[in-house]
Each structure stands twice: as structure tokens, then as C-alpha cells.
Amino acid sequence: MERExxxxxxxxxxxxxxxxxxxxxxxxxxxTLTKLSEATCGVDASPARQNGHRIRLMTKLAAxxxxxxxxxxxxxxxxxxxxxxxxxLQEALENSLAASIEPAVRRKVIEDLGRQWESTLEAxxxxxxxxxxxQYRTDLLQAAAQTLAVSxxxxxxxxxxxxxxxxxxxxxxxxxxxxxxxxIDSTRHQDSTQFATxxxxxxxxxEDQLERTRKDMVNMLAETPDRSPLLxxxxxxxK
Amino acid sequence: MQVHNWQRIAEEHASAVWxxxxxxxxxxxxxxxxxxxxxxxxxxxxxxxxxxxxxxLLLHLATTRAIDQLxxxxxxxxxxxxxDDVEAVSARPGPDVxxxxxxxxxxxxxxxxxxxxxxxxxxxxxxxxxxSYRQIAGELTxxxxxxxxxxxRAKGKLRHLLEPVEAEETRLPYGT
Numbered sequence: 001m002e003r004e005x006x007x008x009x010x011x012x013x014x015x016x017x018x019x020x021x022x023x024x025x026x027x028x029x030x031x032t033l034t035k036l037s038e039a040t041c042g043v044d045a046s047p048a049r050q051n052g053h054r055i056r057l058m059t060k061l062a063a064x065x066x067x068x069x070x071x072x073x074x075x076x077x078x079x080x081x082x083x084x085x086x087x088x089l090q091e092a093l094e095n096s097l098a099a100s101i102e103p104a105v106r107r108k109v110i111e112d113l114g115r116q117w118e119s120t121l122e123a124x125x126x127x128x129x130x131x132x133x134x135q136y137r138t139d140l141l142q143a144a145a146q147t148l149a150v151s152x153x154x155x156x157x158x159x160x161x162x163x164x165x166x167x168x169x170x171x172x173x174x175x176x177x178x179x180x181x182x183x184i185d186s187t188r189h190q191d192s193t194q195f196a197t198x199x200x201x202x203x204x205x206x207e208d209q210l211e212r213t214r215k216d217m218v219n220m221l222a223e224t225p226d227r228s229p230l231l232x233x234x235x236x237x238x239k
Numbered sequence: 240m241q242v243h244n245w246q247r248i249a250e251e252h253a254s255a256v257w258x259x260x261x262x263x264x265x266x267x268x269x270x271x272x273x274x275x276x277x278x279x280x281x282x283x284x285x286x287x288x289x290x291x292x293x294x295x296l297l298l299h300l301a302t303t304r305a306i307d308q309l310x311x312x313x314x315x316x317x318x319x320x321x322x323d324d325v326e327a328v329s330a331r332p333g334p335d336v337x338x339x340x341x342x343x344x345x346x347x348x349x350x351x352x353x354x355x356x357x358x359x360x361x362x363x364x365x366x367x368x369x370x371s372y373r374q375i376a377g378e379l380t381x382x383x384x385x386x387x388x389x390x391x392r393a394k395g396k397l398r399h400l401l402e403p404v405e406a407e408e409t410r411l412p413y414g415t
Contacts (some may be wrong), residue, residue: 006402008394011347012366014340015262024257028271029249031277036245039282145341150283 021134026127057110062105066097243285243293249278252294258300259368263348264303264312273308277301292377295370299378302363306356313352350400358393361386 023029074092077086254276268316277300281293290296351359360379364370365386372383379386 008369010397011343011397011401014343015347016367017264018265018340020261020265022258023254024271024274024401028274029253032275033246033249035275035279036249036282038277040245046305141334145338148334148338223383238404 010236021130026123026130056103058109062101065100069097070094144167243290245278245282245408247299248293252297253292253293255368256297259298259301259363260305262367263302263309263351263363265348265373268402270305273301273304276304280304292374295378296373298364298368298370299360302360302368303355303356306351306359306363307406309348309352310356313349346396346401350397353400354393354396358396362393364398 024032069094076092077089256277257270257274258287261267261270263274264270277297280300280353281290281297284290284296284300285293303342351362354362363373364375364378364410365372370378372386376383
């Protein structure tokens with residue numbers, strides 16, 4: 001049970017420790033946000049539209065500020081003692097306001113747009129770099145893992161072939177040894193049989209030769225004029 | 240009906256939802272689909288009923304869709320040739336360790352796909368999203384006791400599914 005717990009725990013830990021991207025890719029997030037916007041209010045919430053909205057808002061604010069200043073000036077002028085040429089002053093003030101506010105608004109809008117595009121490009125560049133690094137690392141590891149797997153399979157196959165060869169060689173060796181032992185035994189049996197036969201023949205031949213020699217000795221002694229005591233003893237023994 | 244700022248919610252919970260989907264699927268395109276579906280489903284759900292815990296709801300929806308996708312993938316892989324779409328990520332350990340770890344994680348992934356959906360959801364929410372029993376119970380509209388029972392069953396089945404391969408690993412090589 002401990003071992004089972006161990007493998008489940010190990011699997012869970014491995015699963016949790018797997019390196020995964022911490023954030024979704026920007027395009028996925030953008031698509032999701034767009035779809036959510038469409039679902040929420042049915043309007044397109046693309047960045048360009050948002051920028052346009054901001055520009056319009058800032059323009060409205062600038063116009064309102066200009067109107068407020070102009071109204072303040074007008075009220076001040078009307079409440080102040082009358083001077084010579086109100087129309088000319090009003091015209092000069094309008095021109096002055098237009099000249100001072102419009103470039104500032106334009107510059108502000110351009111700066112905002114520039115900052116926004118810069119941050120977007122920077123985020124895109126970072127995401128792209130991260131993706132490419134990740135892809136490169138993934139490809140390397142995948143190649144290494146595949147190479148290792150192929151190498152393992154090849155090594156396994158070669159080892160199996162080697163084991164099979166050793167086994168076949170061992171069987172052949174055993175068969176050869178068994179055949180050699182059988183042949184040695186057969187030869188030994190034949191040799192012992194031949195040896196026994198030869199011994200028997202030799203014994204028979206020796207006995208015949210002994211008998212013949214004994215007869216020759218008897219004949220020779222019989223033909224001898226002086227019988228030796230040995231011959232008499234032989235005769236009495238024979239009788 | 241509650242009014243949610245879904246732009247803010249999406250940006251706030253994007254990482255958790257993405258990690259949930261990607262961890263289970265290990266595939267960029269599938270995780271992206273799962274990510275979008277989870278947010279849109281949460282939005283549609285919020286239009287019909289009040290949502291108490293948006294994060295838990297998003298994790299629940301992402302887990303459900305990821306498990307569904309995982310089960311579809313496993314069913315397909317039984318019929319099709321296995322072309323081993325291995326997406327290794329971290330290059331820190333050696334290839335052999337990576338292969339072993341990937342195999343272990345893949346086996347757990349396959350085992351999760353074989354669990355009943357409710358048990359798989361409870362297991363993933365508990366161990367991969369760190370939701371409490373109460374949060375899981377709230378999301379799945381079951382009791383905390385039922386969460387414990389489902390979790391116990393899921394762990395038992397996962398052990399059973401993982402155990403034979405482990406036993407095979409410990410055998411002597413080449414059948415000697």
C-alpha cells in the first residue's frame with residue numbers, strides 16, 4: 001500500500017511540477033476578451049476602437065476646458081469696465097486659445113498612442129521571444145527523448161539477440177559434449193569386448209601350447225634310456 | 240442579477256485557467272479552445288444565475304472541458320496510430336529523467352481520462368487547483384462528504400490504474 005501511495009504521490013507531484021506556461025498567449029487572451037466583449041455588449045472592443053474612443057474623450061475634454069476658459073474670460077470682461085474693442089479681444093483670445101491648446105492636445109494624443117504601441121510591441125516581442133525559447137527547448141528535449149527511446153530499443157534488441165546467440169551456443173556445446181561422451185563410451189565398450197575376446201583366445205592358445213609342450217616333454221623323456229625319478233613320479237601320478 | 244466586469248475577470252484569472260487547461264491537455268491549441276470555452280461558459284452562466292466564486296467556477300469549467308477533451312483524445316488514441324505528441328518543456332533534467340517523468344505524467348493523464356467524470360473533476364480540482372472540499376462541493380452542488388467519497392474512489396482507481404505498470408517496471412530485464 002505504501003508503494004501504491006508512493007507512485008500516486010509521485011505522479012501527482014510530477015504532474016504538478018511540470019513546467020507549463022504561466023500565462024496564456026496574448027492572442028488567445030485577446031480573442032477571449034473580444035468574444036467576451038461581443039457577448040457582453042455586442043460591440044467590437046478592438047484596441048484601435050479603444051484608442052479612437054480615448055482620443056474623442058480627450059478632444060471633448062480639451063474643448064470643454066477651452067469653453068470654460070472662454071466663458072470665464074467673457075464673464076470677466078462683461079463684468080469689468082468696458083474697454084475699447086471687445087470683438088477684437090474676443091477674436092485674439094480665440095486664436096490664442098486655439099494656438100495654445102490644439103498643439104498640446106495633439107502632442108498628448110501622439111505621445112499616448114506612441115506609448116501604447118510601444119508597450120504593445122514590447123509585450124509582443126517578449127511573448128514571441130519566450131515562445132521561441134520554449135519551442136527551441138521543447139524541440140531539443142523531444143529530439144533527445146526520441147533518440148534515447150530509439151537507442152534503448154536498439155540496445156534492448158541487440159542484447160536480446162546476444163542472449164539468444166549465447167543460449168544457442170550453449171545448447172550446441174552441450175550437444176557436442178554429450179555426443180563426444182557417448183562416442184567415448186561406445187569405444188570403451190568395444191575395446192573392453194575386444195580385449196576380453198583377445199584374452200580368452202590367448203588363454204586357450206596358451207593352454208594348448210602348454211599341453212603340447214607337456215606331451216613333447218613326456219615323449220622326450222620316454223625315449224630317454226635312463227628314466228628320471230621325475231618321470232616315474234609323473235607316471236605314478238598319471239596312473 | 241450580478242454585474243461582472245468580464246474584461247477584468249478575464250485578465251485576473253487568465254493564468255489560473257490557462258494553467259488548469261494546459262496542465263491537463265499539454266497541447267497549445269486544445270488548451271486555447273478550453274480557455275475560451277471556459278470564459279464564455281462562465282459568462283453565459285452568470286447571465287442565468289448568480290455566481291458566488293468566479294475563480295472556482297472558471298476552474299471548474301476549465302477542468303470539465305479539459306477532462307472532456309482528454310477523454311476524447313484517449314478514445315481517439317485507442318483507434319489511431321500513436322504518433323507520440325510529446326511536448327517536453329523543462330530542459331533542466333536529463334533526457335532519460337524527462338522521459339520517465341513524462342511517462343509517469345502521461346500515465347496519470349490517461350488514468351484520469353478513464354475515471355468517471357465526477358471523480359475526475361473532484362480529483363483535479365483538489366490536487367491540481369488546490370480547491371478546498373467546501374469549494375468543490377459548492378461548485379459541483381454536492382456535499383463535502385460526497386467530495387471526500389469521490390476523492391477516495393478516484394485515488395483508489397488511479398492507484399489501480401498506475402500500479403500494474405509500476406510492477407512491470409520492477410521486473411528483471413529481459414525476462415531473466
